[in-house]
Amino acid sequence: MAGRLFGKTCLVTGAGQGIGRAIVERFCADxxxxxxxxxxxxHFADLPRAATAVxxxxxxxxxxxxxAAQHPHIDVLVNCAGYVAVGDIFECDEQDFARSLRINVESVYIMARAVLPGMRERRSGSIINIASVVSTTAAARRRFIYAATKGAVIAMTRAIALDFIGDGVRCNSISPGTVDTPSLGERIAAxxxxxxxxIDMIARQPMGRLGKAEEIAAVAALLASDESAFMTGSDIVIDGGFAL
Ligand SMILES: NC(=O)c1ccc[n+]([C@@H]2O[C@H](COP(=O)([O-])OP(=O)(O)OC[C@H]3O[C@@H](n4cnc5c(N)ncnc54)[C@H](O)[C@@H]3O)[C@@H](O)[C@H]2O)c1
Structure with missing residues (x-):
């Protein structure tokens, strides 16, 4: 479906690798x-030509x-940058707790607040937050603070959606299951x-495999496009059956 995002300016965070990178490639292709x-x-050396690295x-x-001031016409914001702290409540030290809140929660506040004035002025915009099925949707072992932050992302998504529904701004989240990305590879290696x-991570997903970053990017493209114009405040779970 080439061209479905034609003319849209999209800001993606955490775009260097993994899901963010796949979203950049998909949005450029669209x-x-x-x-x-x-x-x-x-990781910026080989970005697609339609992408500007920042x-x-x-x-x-x-x-x-x-x-946001340099690019006053941002139509789509994808909050993808994130940090996975591994551990139960006792393994989560205060540094990890604070870092998780900063990168996963405060970032949504900072980024959405930066682009919302322009979106409100143009009475159009789509904010897409990458949450996780490990949140308020499902639990996973040793993801104490990570799950809490992603639950907050889903809650912020709904709050933004309701507060700005009258301004033509939509806000939705995507909750992936386990996706094969460089950071997952590092966690497995560690x-x-x-x-x-x-084996255990694959077993959590009844579909019997890990997700692909491009599969998450396809959902982001739908939420960025006008084809999802009637959707706001939704959380799309894409998890190979993890939460079933
Ligand atoms: N991979 C999974 O299994 C999975 C599952 C559910 C949700 N998610 C979420 O998807 C998002 C992307 O995950 P991924 O696995 O592709 O991640 P990744 O770790 O492979 O890539 C994350 C990118 O974010 C960047 N980043 C980190 N801190 C940043 C900061 N402070 N400011 C700007 N950029 C920063 C990193 O440099 C990196 O390029 C995260 O929010 C993650 O929580 C991932």
């Missing part, structure tokens, strides 16, 4: 102009406001028994 932002510039730490409110951990 005709969008994409501002691909990430805290690290290390260094942005989503916890830096001044930097987010500056990007496990005591990586082979067993991969």
């Amino acid at each position: 005709g969008a102009n994409v501002i691909a932002s990430d805290i690290s510039e290390r 260094k942005l730490d989503v916890t830096d409110a001044a930097a987010a406001d500056a990007i 496990a005591a028994d990586p082979t067993q951990m991969r």
Whole structure:
């Protein structure tokens, strides 16, 4: 469905790798102009031509406001940057707790607040928050603070959706199950028994496989496009049956 995002300017955070990167590629293929932002510039070398690379730490409110001022016509914001803290309540130290809140929760506040004035003025916009099925939807072992932050993302999605429904701005979230991305690979490699951990992660998903970043990007493209014009405040679960 090439061209469904033609003419739209889309800002994606955490765009360097994994799901964010797949969203950039999909949006470009669908005709969008994409501002691909990430805290690290290390993966920006081979971005698609329709993408502009921008260094942005989503916890830096001044930097987010500056990007919104430089690009006053942002039609779509995808909040994808995230951090997975592994551990139960006792394994979660105060640093991890604070870091998780900053990167996963405060970032949505900072980024949405930066782009909303422009969207309200144009009476049009779509904000897409990448949550997780590990949230208020389902529990997973040793994801204490991660699940809490992603539950907050779903709650913020609904709050923004309701507050700005009269301004033509939509806000939805996507809740993936386990998706094969570089950071997942790092978590598996760091496990005591990586082979067993991969088997366990696949076993959590009744479909019998991990998700692909492109499969999440396809849902993001729907939410970014006008084909989902009647959707706001929704959380789309795409998890290979994890939450069943
Ligand atoms: N991979 C999964 O199984 C999975 C499942 C459910 C939800 N998610 C969510 O999807 C999103 C992307 O996950 P992924 O696995 O593709 O991640 P990833 O770790 O592979 O990539 C995340 C990207 O975000 C960037 N980033 C980290 N901190 C940042 C910051 N402060 N500012 C800007 N950029 C920053 C990193 O540099 C990296 O390029 C996250 O929000 C994650 O919680 C992932």
